[in-house]
Amino acid sequence: MELITSKKIDEVPRAAKLHLRIEADGNSYSFSYAFEPDQWRLLKDKVDANYLSTKVAGGFVGCIYALYATSIGRLSSAVSYFDWFEYQGNDEVYQ
Numbered sequence: 001m002e003l004i005t006s007k008k009i010d011e012v013p014r015a016a017k018l019h020l021r022i023e024a025d026g027n028s029y030s031f032s033y034a035f036e037p038d039q040w041r042l043l044k045d046k047v048d049a050n051y052l053s054t055k056v057a058g059g060f061v062g063c064i065y066a067l068y069a070t071s072i073g074r075l076s077s078a079v080s081y082f083d084w085f086e087y088q089g090n091d092e093v094y095q
Contacts, residue, residue, distance in 0.1 A: 005031070005044040022065060027053070 012018075012035070021032045021040060029047045032040040050056055052063055065087065069080035 004047055007033070007043055020067075024049070024063075 016035045019034045019037055019040075021034070023030045023032070025046075027048065027050050029049050030045045031043040031047070033043055034040045049063075067082045067085060069078075071078065
């Protein structure tokens with residue numbers, strides 16, 4: 001496993017909900033976050049996803065998107081709640 005980016009968010013609006021977005025464009029992914037659904041902030045752009053292909057991975061059959069929280073092995077009192085997930089299958093293969 002490899003960490004491709006991280007972002008410390010110092011000023012979080014009180015009682016804020018964090019929105020996360022992954023956009024797939026061919027063989028690259030872009031990651032964004034927002035506290036309001038229409039105010040996206042780019043976290044990492046154009047991450048190479050070639051290693052996720054069947055050809056490169058040697059038998060891999062697809063990607064799975066999931067919500068995951070971690071304290072990276074450190075003790076933490078932080079809490080994560082996931083109450084909504086939306087997927088829009090806009091891939092060319094499905095159109």
